[in-house]
Amino acid sequence: VVATQTSGDGLVLKIGSEDDVVLVRRRVRELAQQRGFDAFATAAITTATSELTRNVFVHAGAGTVTIEEISDGRRRGLRLTFEDRGPGIPDVARVLAGGYSTAKSLGLGLSGSRRLVDEFNLETEPGKGTRITVAKWTRY
Ligand SMILES: Nc1ncnc2c1ncn2[C@@H]1O[C@H](COP(=O)(O)OP(=O)(O)OP(=O)(O)O)[C@@H](O)[C@H]1O
Numbered sequence: 418v419v420a421t422q423t424s425g426d427g428l429v430l431k432i433g434s435e436d437d438v439v440l441v442r443r444r445v446r447e448l449a450q451q452r453g454f455d456a457f458a459t460a461a462i463t464t465a466t467s468e469l470t471r472n473v474f475v476h477a478g479a480g481t482v483t484i485e486e487i488s489d490g491r492r493r494g495l496r497l498t499f500e501d502r503g504p505g506i507p508d509v510a511r512v513l514a515g516g517y518s519t520a521k522s523l524g525l526g527l528s529g530s531r532r533l534v535d536e537f538n539l540e541t542e543p544g545k546g547t548r549i550t551v552a553k554w555t556r557y
């Protein structure tokens with residue numbers, strides 16, 4: 418991607434409950450469809466959104482997601498930034514490998530989400546919080 422433009426500053430949604438997981442997921446699905454994502458891309462970004470939104474709620478208690486509509490001149494896309502001030506992730510390599518959970522769950526949310534998107538960036542500091550940015554593009 419050479420030049421990525423965002424339209425406006427993006428839409429910021431709060432994540433603080435299980436209901437918010439549903440609302441964020443619905444919003445992203447609608448935006449993906451509006452932007453011309455095909456069924457596979459729509460399902461992929463919707464599923465990743467669900468997992469990452471739930472992680473904010475479950476592991477950090479609360480946070481936000483910022484949704485931006487992006488374009489590189491040929492393709493349209495969505496960029497989502499999940500931010501929280503939770504406990505952070507001490508061993509990023511381990512959680513990205515998959516199968517590791519501190520919540521006695523499957524531990525597949527983060528690793529699965531990473532595979533479903535085109536761009537994935539994770540910044541975290543133990544005791545301070547976590548910021549995960551993902552992007553998904555339409556095909557050429
Ligand atoms: N936002 C976050 N803040 C702090 N820790 C997190 C956050 N997101 C993920 N983690 C840590 O990474 C681990 C792996 O996350 P992942 O989503 O892969 O699995 P999980 O949420 O435990 O289970 P599931 O498979 O149901 O999603 C979590 O168990 C948790 O320890």
Ligand SMILES: [Mg+2]
Nearest residue numbers: 468472526527
């Ligand atoms: Mg999870």
